[in-house]
Amino acid sequence: MRRQALIALLSYWRRNWLQFFTLLAGLALATALWSGVQAINAEARASYDAAAATLGEGQYTQITANNGLPIAVEDYVALRRVGWLVSPVVEGRLDGVRLIGVEPLTAPQGIGTTALSIEAELPSEPTLWVSSGVSVDGVTTVETPELAPNTAIGDIGLVSDLLGAQGISRLLVLSDQPVRQPPLESVVQGLNVQTPQGGSDIGRLTDSFHLNLTAFGFLSFVVGIFIVNGAVGLAFEQRRPLVRTLRALGVPLRTVIAIMAAEMAVLSLLGGVIGVVIGYFIAAALLPDVAATLQGLYGADVGGTLAIRPVWWLSGLGIALLGGMAASASALWKLSRMPLLAGAQPRAWSMQAGRGRVIQTIAGLFMLAAAGIFALIADGLVTGFALLGTLLLGAALLLPMVLNAALALGQRLAKGPVWEWFWADTRQQLPGLSLALAALLLAMAANIGVSTMVSSFRQTFVGFLDQRLAAELYVTARDEEDAVALEQFLAGKVESVLPIEQIDVEANGLPAELYGPIDDRTYRDNWRFLSQVPQMWDIVQAGEGVAINEQLSYRGDLQLGDMLELPGITLPVVGIYGDYGNPIGQVIIGREVFKELYPDSQALRYGVRVLPEDVAALTDQLVSEYGLPEANVINQAGIKAYSLDIFERTFTVTGALNWLTLGVAGFAILMSLLTLSGMRIPQLAPLWALGLTRGRLERLEILRTVMLTAWTFVFALPLGLALAWVLLAVVNVAAFGWRLPMFVFPTSYVFLLVQALIAAGAAALWPALKLGRTPTSHLLKVFANER
Amino acid sequence: MLKIRDLQKSYVSAGQTVQVLKGVSLDLAGAETLALTGESGSGKSTLLHLAAGLDVVDAGDVFVGETNVGKLNEAGRAHLRRDVVGVIFQQFNLIPSLTVEANIAFHARLAGKYDADWCKRLADRIGLTEQLGKYPEQLSGGQQQRVAIARTLAAKPALVLADEPTGNLDEETAAQVIALMLELVSETGAALLMVTHSSALAAMLDRRLHLRAGQVA
Structure with a gap:
């Protein structure tokens, strides 16, 4: 039927x-x-998840430098000597590929690839383990499907050489640590411990x-x-x-x-x-x-x-x-x-x-x-x-x-x-x-x-770029010494040099980027604020207040007049600005306060104010006379085009x-x-x-x-x-x-x-x-x- | 009013050509009524469709007044149906989205012959004055067919073609509907060709013509 x-x-x-x-x-x-x-x-x-597994993101406590610069090898050695079980990681990008160097003897199990673990027999020639489709010139590569995309991983020595790294990007703190351990600050100054928050940060x-x-x-x-x-x-x-x-x-x-x-x-x-x-x-x-x-x-x-x-x-x-x-x-x-x-x-x-x-x-x-x-x-x-x-x-x-x-x-x-x-x-x-x-x-x-x-x-973003990318030229120094030399080279040749210096901090317990710009008309003339107190820039540069971006204002429920707690200082919020396209919070404090808090910090990037008709000549001078690689000199139009392309x-x-x-x-x-x-x-x-x-x-x-x-x-x-x-x-x-x-x-x-x-x-x-x-x-x- | 000479029509059905009409001739004068009877498949409805310009003749001639329907293109045939001929169908074929009143007036307004008084009188004659605001689905079969008759006669066509107009109705209602239709046709002076199976109904008309296997018997 x-x-x-x-x-x-x-x-x-x-x-x-x-x-x-x-x-x-x-x-x-x-x-x-x-x-x-x-x-x-x-x-x-x-x-x-693959990236988290490869890089240990979200799984291990990490130690980084307060000023965002590499950690000195001496500091790493000092920590190991007093019983801190930490493992160094060097990280950077080479031709768009993310290069990660780990130290197989000390790295926690599961980081990177099993081929690099202490039990594995390492090849005699310089070798990088790479994700599908990645190649690095002059090095033997082994394709490893388990790796995160666009990633190459290898021994820390090899990666440091390839990147020309001067120190350690971060230290992974192993799960098992000795019961008695001296506090970090008593061993090395200028480092901070970041605890994992579970899951992948990117996720x-x-x-x-x-x-x-x-x-x-x-x-x-x-x-x-x-x-x-x-x-x-x-x-x-x-x-x-x-x-x-x-x-x-x-x-x-x-x-x-x-x-x-x-x-x-x-x-x-x-x-x-x-x-x-x-x-x-x-x-x-x-x-x-x-x-x-x-x-x-x-x-x-x-x-x-x-x-x-x-x-x-x-x-x-x-x-x-x-x-x-x-x-x-x-x-x-x-x-x-x-x-x-x-x-x-x-x-x-x-x-x-x-x-x-x-x-x-x-x-x-x-x-x-x-x-x-x-x-x-x-x-x-x-x-x-x-x-x-x-x-x-x-x-x-x-x-x-x-x-x-x-x-x-x-x-x-x-x-x-x-x-x-x-x-x-x-x-x-x-x-x-x-x-x-x-x-x-x-x-x-x-x-x-x-x-x-x-x-x-798009309309808001284009206007925002016009405000924020006011400098005609953006240059990046190769290292701290180069940065000092570059500042001297530019002095007198241009209208002003604006150091772009950033420190990752916690502001009222939220992750944020801290900036300490110099007092310059570029900021006073171009930046538009969503809300601000009168003479806002004067107050900020006097070290009596901070400006924050809208993201931080929203996430921290911060309005004008609210107090913002930063490492070593607490200041009232005197300005809130739009910061479109940036996923995290931002804080601006006066230059002098910034330098008092982070005396060792050295800017590597600079905005350069110069007459528009002099941009080409200055670019030429920086490359041919000073010897800065072409990739380190970007004009305003280039950055805007890049930003809009991302958009x-x-x-x-x-x-x-x-x-x-x-x-x-x-x-x-x-x-x-x-x-x-x-x-x-x-x-x-x-x-x-x-x-x-x-x-x-x-x-x-x-x-x-x-x-x-x-x-x-x-x-x-x-x-x-x-x-x-x-x-x-x-x-x-x-x-x-x-x-x-x-x-x-x-x-x-x-x-x-x-x-x-x-x-x-x-x-x-x-x-x-x-x-x-x-x-x-x-x-x-x-x-x-x-x- | 209607002159048909040696009319032939065939259809292809299941891969075979079926000759439905095999040389039919007839004449219908103005104001005359003619019943067309015959067995199922004898070609009655086909003849009516050809006379209305709903279908195209294979051979022979169909004259409605002075117009040779066979020589008309689609637009010409549409014009004929709109202005000269009125067709009443067994299935009523009212327009479901329009009220009874709008249905009655529809054909007349299409033909540009709308006469409000005449439409009102027709509604009164068919006994549906109280139902004018209703929709066809809210009426009985007999009522729907009366609306269909009124719709056709509202346009005052010279020739009314009715294809088994009472095929869906019981005997008593059918007789009432045909009597009403004949009265109204007579009032307008139109000629009527009605296809029917019923000898009783056929007897109510002036003449009767019997078709057998596509020919006049």
């Missing part, structure tokens, strides 16, 4: 291959973008970036599930007569439901497999840009190639199954409540709308009310994304009601029978198209929201996902129209019989879709701007610690509208042409009751 019932139910798909394709395509597309994003995230996280730093990607993946998934829901709803509706017949023939309702649920589960898994394969290719295409973004923004190395990891393909299959079952839940529920003698004729969707629309509208209003509450209380990523979710879902639920009202208005204003019919008929088609239109709404709103955020960010790369992935989501929504419209086109013939044939040509009906069908898209855009625009506000004022603040001003970009919205209209017109073209080419005999069947 079950087999026969199954055969009968499955036979439906054989005769409705387009619906079958729609269902599978919806499932596959939903899964594809989701699993693509998961693949990228899994790859990045694996890279962070924590990039969490918000990955959360953004996940949110986009989920949005695409929801859009895809809308397609599935539409296809499943129609398929169940059209199989009502068959279900009635099966039940009349003695197949229990429970069996029918079980068969249909199983059928849906199998289809979901099939769609999921296809989606995971497509997701792999999407992820492979996007990963190089993601890797560039993470490197540029966070200094995190992520492999550019994708491994097939169970975590993402299993999550892809899981979410496809979940989505498929969720999409069919309401149809199965309706089926379970259907009386045996329920109407055998499949009803058009349009007839079911009434009560459902009221419930949907109430749910939508409820969601928007929840979004309003979240807007008032949102202060972190979770509440920020909850606000986004309720806002988008509420708007999607309200869309049919809003469109219906707009169409009713059109109907009232219509002149002539054809236009009256057009508006009335469009209202009737609305329930069948509303899922696809909701998908389009979400995609367009996301596009408007994200593009507004990115463009606002653009950062949003390449977001932009790509944005357009992919819009593409999925366009596909949803196409599939809905194609699916509905079969039902349209009985509705349009009477019009044709009454004297409207097929050509005119074709044009009206296209116009209908274009018009609905335009109305949806009208609704998507305020929603997208609200989305942008949430991203800028809530999510960005929580994720990065800075709030950006919001700008609107009407031209780009018009561009999006034109694109959406073209896409909608193109999507409507095929079903309309299909309708226009329907053979006369098919149209006549409508009148002969032979359908």
